[in-house]
Amino acid sequence: MNKLYYVCKYTPIELLEALGADCANLNEMPEGFECADQIAHPNICGFGKAVIEQVMSGQVKELVLVNCCDTIRSVYDILAESGKLDFLYMLDMLRSTGECSRERTVAQLHGLAKAYSEYRGTTFDREAFFKAFRPNPKCKGPYISILGARMGAELYDMVQKCMPYPVENDSCVNNRSVGEMLPPEDADFDGLMEWYAAELLRQLPCMRMMDNTGRRQLYNNPNLKGIIYHTVKFCDFYSFEYAQVKRDATVPLLKIESDYTLQSSGQLLTRLQAFAESIAVDWQEGTEKKMGKGYFAGIDSGSTSTDVVILDKDKNIVTGIILPTGAGAAAGAERALEEALQDAGLERGDIDAMVTTGYGRTAISEGDRSITEITCHAKGAHFLDPSVRTVIDIGGQDSKVIRLDENGAVVNFVMNDKCAAGTGRFLEMMARTMEMSLDEMSKAGLKYKEDITISSMCTVFAESEVVSLIAQNKATDDIVHGLNKAVASKTAALAKRVGGEERYMMTGGVSKNQSLVKTLEEKLGTTLVVNDKAQLCGALGAALFAMDMVERA
Amino acid sequence: MSIVDVFGEYVDKLCDKDPQKARVLLRTGWQYQDLKFKFMPDRRLLPADRYLARLMMDTMLKPLKAPEQTAIVSIFTPAELLQEVGLSPYNAEGFSCYLSASKVERSCLQQAENTGIAETLCSYHKTFLGAAQRGLLPKPRCIVYTSLMCDANLLTFRALSQLYDVPLFAIDVPLQQNEENVQYVAKQLRDLAAFLEKHTGKKVDEDSLRARLETSKRTLEKFRQFQMARADRYIPEDLVSPLYCGMTNNLLLGTPQEEKYVDMLLHDVQSAPAKKGKHIYWMHTIPFWSEAVQKELLFNENSQIVGCELSQVNEPDFDPSSPYEALAHRMVYHALNGSVTRRIDAGIRHAKEAGADGVVWFDHWGCKHTMGGAQLAKHKFEEAGLPLLILDGDGCDRSHGGEGQTSTRLGAFLEMLNGDKL
Numbered sequence: 023m024n025k026l027y028y029v030c031k032y033t034p035i036e037l038l039e040a041l042g043a044d045c046a047n048l049n050e051m052p053e054g055f056e057c058a059d060q061i062a063h064p065n066i067c068g069f070g071k072a073v074i075e076q077v078m079s080g081q082v083k084e085l086v087l088v089n090c091c092d093t094i095r096s097v098y099d100i101l102a103e104s105g106k107l108d109f110l111y112m113l114d115m116l117r118s119t120g121e122c123s124r125e126r127t128v129a130q131l132h133g134l135a136k137a138y139s140e141y142r143g144t145t146f147d148r149e150a151f152f153k154a155f156r157p158n159p160k161c162k163g164p165y166i167s168i169l170g171a172r173m174g175a176e177l178y179d180m181v182q183k184c185m186p187y188p189v190e191n192d193s194c195v196n197n198r199s200v201g202e203m204l205p206p207e208d209a210d211f212d213g214l215m216e217w218y219a220a221e222l223l224r225q226l227p228c229m230r231m232m233d234n235t236g237r238r239q240l241y242n243n244p245n246l247k248g249i250i251y252h253t254v255k256f257c258d259f260y261s262f263e264y265a266q267v268k269r270d271a272t273v274p275l276l277k278i279e280s281d282y283t284l285q286s287s288g289q290l291l292t293r294l295q296a297f298a299e300s301i302a303v304d305w306q307e308g309t310e311k312k313m314g315k316g317y318f319a320g321i322d323s324g325s326t327s328t329d330v331v332i333l334d335k336d337k338n339i340v341t342g343i344i345l346p347t348g349a350g351a352a353a354g355a356e357r358a359l360e361e362a363l364q365d366a367g368l369e370r371g372d373i374d375a376m377v378t379t380g381y382g383r384t385a386i387s388e389g390d391r392s393i394t395e396i397t398c399h400a401k402g403a404h405f406l407d408p409s410v411r412t413v414i415d416i417g418g419q420d421s422k423v424i425r426l427d428e429n430g431a432v433v434n435f436v437m438n439d440k441c442a443a444g445t446g447r448f449l450e451m452m453a454r455t456m457e458m459s460l461d462e463m464s465k466a467g468l469k470y471k472e473d474i475t476i477s478s479m480c481t482v483f484a485e486s487e488v489v490s491l492i493a494q495n496k497a498t499d500d501i502v503h504g505l506n507k508a509v510a511s512k513t514a515a516l517a518k519r520v521g522g523e524e525r526y527m528m529t530g531g532v533s534k535n536q537s538l539v540k541t542l543e544e545k546l547g548t549t550l551v552v553n554d555k556a557q558l559c560g561a562l563g564a565a566l567f568a569m570d571m572v573e574r575a
Numbered sequence: 576m577s578i579v580d581v582f583g584e585y586v587d588k589l590c591d592k593d594p595q596k597a598r599v600l601l602r603t604g605w606q607y608q609d610l611k612f613k614f615m616p617d618r619r620l621l622p623a624d625r626y627l628a629r630l631m632m633d634t635m636l637k638p639l640k641a642p643e644q645t646a647i648v649s650i651f652t653p654a655e656l657l658q659e660v661g662l663s664p665y666n667a668e669g670f671s672c673y674l675s676a677s678k679v680e681r682s683c684l685q686q687a688e689n690t691g692i693a694e695t696l697c698s699y700h701k702t703f704l705g706a707a708q709r710g711l712l713p714k715p716r717c718i719v720y721t722s723l724m725c726d727a728n729l730l731t732f733r734a735l736s737q738l739y740d741v742p743l744f745a746i747d748v749p750l751q752q753n754e755e756n757v758q759y760v761a762k763q764l765r766d767l768a769a770f771l772e773k774h775t776g777k778k779v780d781e782d783s784l785r786a787r788l789e790t791s792k793r794t795l796e797k798f799r800q801f802q803m804a805r806a807d808r809y810i811p812e813d814l815v816s817p818l819y820c821g822m823t824n825n826l827l828l829g830t831p832q833e834e835k836y837v838d839m840l841l842h843d844v845q846s847a848p849a850k851k852g853k854h855i856y857w858m859h860t861i862p863f864w865s866e867a868v869q870k871e872l873l874f875n876e877n878s879q880i881v882g883c884e885l886s887q888v889n890e891p892d893f894d895p896s897s898p899y900e901a902l903a904h905r906m907v908y909h910a911l912n913g914s915v916t917r918r919i920d921a922g923i924r925h926a927k928e929a930g931a932d933g934v935v936w937f938d939h940w941g942c943k944h945t946m947g948g949a950q951l952a953k954h955k956f957e958e959a960g961l962p963l964l965i966l967d968g969d970g971c972d973r974s975h976g977g978e979g980q981t982s983t984r985l986g987a988f989l990e991m992l993n994g995d996k997l
């Protein structure tokens with residue numbers, strides 16, 4: 023028998039089961055959106071596209087939607103036209119929960135019941151209806167809550183694996199509370215539907231409901247240890263709530279966004295692990311180490327360079343090496359470590375403990391443990407300058423801003439890695455367009471005369487803007503300054519999002535770009551600490567963590 | 576740098592220090608523009624469209640001049656009720672367009688994004704919200720919106736009412752077209768009347784409301800006559816007039832001013848010369864700022880816009896004698912409510928009436944309903960014999976432009992329509 027798929031917690035699942043349906047939540051993340059991008063549009067919400075993909079691939083034959091949002095409405099229109107489904111229905115769920123809307127909901131329930139029983143040739147089975155009400159078990163002790171827009175099954179699995187506490191999925195369809203109460207025994211079908219409509223509407227409101235004040239209880243639970251706020255690209259509803267949660271919630275908060283494909287999960291993993299590191303107390307207990315010769319190493323395996331720092335027991339930097347990563351993270355790390363040992367005149371056996379960090383950290387088999395670059399960066403920056411509270415790291419592939427406390431622990435962070443704008447790659451590409459080296463570019467913007475604004479944020483569009491500025495014979499210095507401004511405002515916006523505070527430290531390759539640093543300082547209205555060891559920050563933090571492992575033993 | 580750039584930058588800088596003063600500056604700039612419309616109107620436009628430019632400017636100046644007599648609304652909120660209690664409605668799309676024309680949209684967008692609002696939210700709404708957060712948008716008497724057509728309404732207006740701490744009224748419009756749903760909406764409209772009475776101290780007089788709806792009905796009927804009359808005429812057109820008409824035909828529907836505008840159109844069309852070039856019917860908002868679009872369609876004898884979907888969303892088939900049901904009927908049977916095929920069918924009908932040779936479906940960034948329906952629309956319009964171009968862009972935020980792409984696509988489309996002349 024075909025499964026009947028649903029997507030929304032307002033779906034009358036119990037009614038459908040009483041009519042013989044086998045209901046399942048449609049929530050998989052596909053590899054990509056080849057088909058949906060074509061028959062819909064790339065810029066609608068990824069979940070909507072995921073539904074289209076699954077229907078078009080023939081996996082889904084029965085589907086009940088709810089007119090949750092503009093995307094789902096469009097998905098319905100497209101699927102209705104496609105003729106791919108045996109049964110497709112959209113409930114017109116109202117946005118207010120008052121008395122009148124209950125009446126309208128009852129009418130909707132009758133409509134659906136009629137349509138489905140005609141399609142299946144079944145009638146309402148009263149006993150099955152009663153049996154279908156099953157309560158949803160909830161976490162009792164400390165837990166972490168997923169809030170926001172729905173989260174795909176695969177991503178949810180990953181979150182569960184990373185977190186130090188049980189995870190409760192309180193997003194979208196997963197937050198269904200129908201089932202806690204049983205229907206009135208003595209009611210007839212009409213009476214049951216009256217009760218049922220009220221029960222459906224009584225649930226905690228979604229953001230698409232007109233009155234959603236009740237949602238606050240989602241983040242006011244005393245057992246709540248942290249919130250992972252998930253948004254879906256091109257869904258607008260939940261960014262509004264996020265703005266509020268960010269203001270009001272008192273527990274640690276991580277915001278992640280997915281586009282509902284499997285692709286970006288690797289990058290989300292780093293964020294999730296860093297978040298787990300920042301909320302758990304016991305994560306630092308790794309393998310305990312004994313003090314030997316008193317040397318400690320940190321390896322930061324980034325996408326462009328691999329850095330190694332070796333510290334002695336008095337926290338002096340014995341050596342710091344920066345090498346291009348090359349083909350593989352593991353081989354690159356091996357090479358960099360060897361070189362560092364040689365430089366310091368040490369042997370592998372002299373190193374008491376070693377910690378790896380960076381994108382390639384898990385690919386490296388050496389090392390006693392691996393810690394995300396976020397946590398390591400914070401630790402390194404704190405060591406270099408304890409007055410620093412905000413680290414801005416603009417690297418080749420990504421940029422991140424980390425807020426730390428007076429002990430160097432991470433308070434909050436954001437990363438931008440999906441789009442080139444605001445990263446070193448953006449500047450590299452623009453330098454290429456302007457036929458200059460990065461070094462030249464780093465000086466060019468300092469002497470600008472005309473204040474040009476590059477309005478496009480997207481790299482592709484920005485490039486054509488630059489080309490047309492060149493065609494207009496604008497001075498190179500002025501164009502470069504315009505580009506710096508674009509990167510600086512993107513970065514300043516990230517800093518605002520984490521509540522950046524003085525003092526700021528800038529790390530990463532781009533910190534060597536003088537004119538950008540100057541523009542960013544203007545944007546932030548403060549000076550940036552740029553340390554000559556800034557590039558080694560991640561590896562340094564890792565080495566310090568390695569030292570901690572031994573000292574505590 | 577142009578005068579507008581300098582002006583925008585000035586308003587921006589001032590706003591960081593003193594929003595109150597920035598508002599005054601903005602008002603002065605717009606008043607100057609209004610005077611220009613009065614004494615130096617664009618002679619290329621029909622007299623009716625010159626009048627329209629001032630109507631629109633007035634609507635947007637009101638909140639800067641006397642904010643306590645205005646209400647923020649979503650564009651499809653039935654304006655007649657607000658007019659009855661003496662409130663001037665103004666909407667996000669209109670105000671944001673003006674901000675964008677004054678080049679202050681960027682900083683407003685940035686402001687909204689800094690507070691965590693999705694980058695993918697419709698830029699009209701994001702600009703509007705950012706302007707409010709920066710203090711550039713004065714506090715209205717109240718906010719009234721409807722769920723019709725677009726999710727952004729729900730989000731922005733709820734946030735604004737919290738920000739300003741002003742009363743909010745929401746009209747929930749179900750998707751399906753039937754009498755029960757009309758009753759459901761009518762009930763809410765009666766509640767709205769009570770809400771407005773409470774917050775203004777004025778009474779909604781049913782007779783006067785009836786008369787107003789008669790005006791609305793006549794206006795819509797006459798506008799349709801004009802659209803049909805223009806089918807074989809040449810009417811010089813810029814990019815903003817069809818858009819303004821899309822605004823005023825909602826916000827000012829039921830006012831003598833809007834009826835006067837439509838009367839002027841009917842008058843002007845009689846002396847218009849015979850059709851020249853290709854007629855383009857425009858679905859959804861128009862990126863008036865785009866040079867690429869201006870190049871092809873601004874006062875161009877080879878091709879002109881002959882109508883914008885937004886000015887033809889309401890049918891005049893309602894009965895003013897029961898005014899609440901009439902308004903409710905209009906909303907439930909609104910061209911943009913329900914399945915996208917209703918919207919497409921209305922578009923086909925209106926495009927044909929205006930003698931369109933081709934249609935542009937404008938995928939405004941962030942407008943999910945428009946984007947989601949784009950491919951279906953292409954299919955159905957072309958089935959009906961109307962070539963359709965899907966154009967991606969942004970009506971307000973220049974950074975989503977992609978002028979190169981716009982120019983190539985629109986240019987090629989018009990070349991294709993003009994195949995006979997190449």
Ligand code: SF4
Nearest residue numbers: 030031090194195228
């Ligand atoms: S957000 Fe709420 S209304 Fe929308 S699909 Fe999810 S559960 Fe349903």
Ligand code: SF4
Nearest residue numbers: 067091093171254257
């Ligand atoms: S994630 Fe957002 S846009 Fe997508 S289906 Fe859910 S509510 Fe709609």
Ligand code: SF4
Nearest residue numbers: 697725727939941942
């Ligand atoms: S342009 Fe689209 S998304 Fe924006 S307000 Fe209008 S309907 Fe809504």
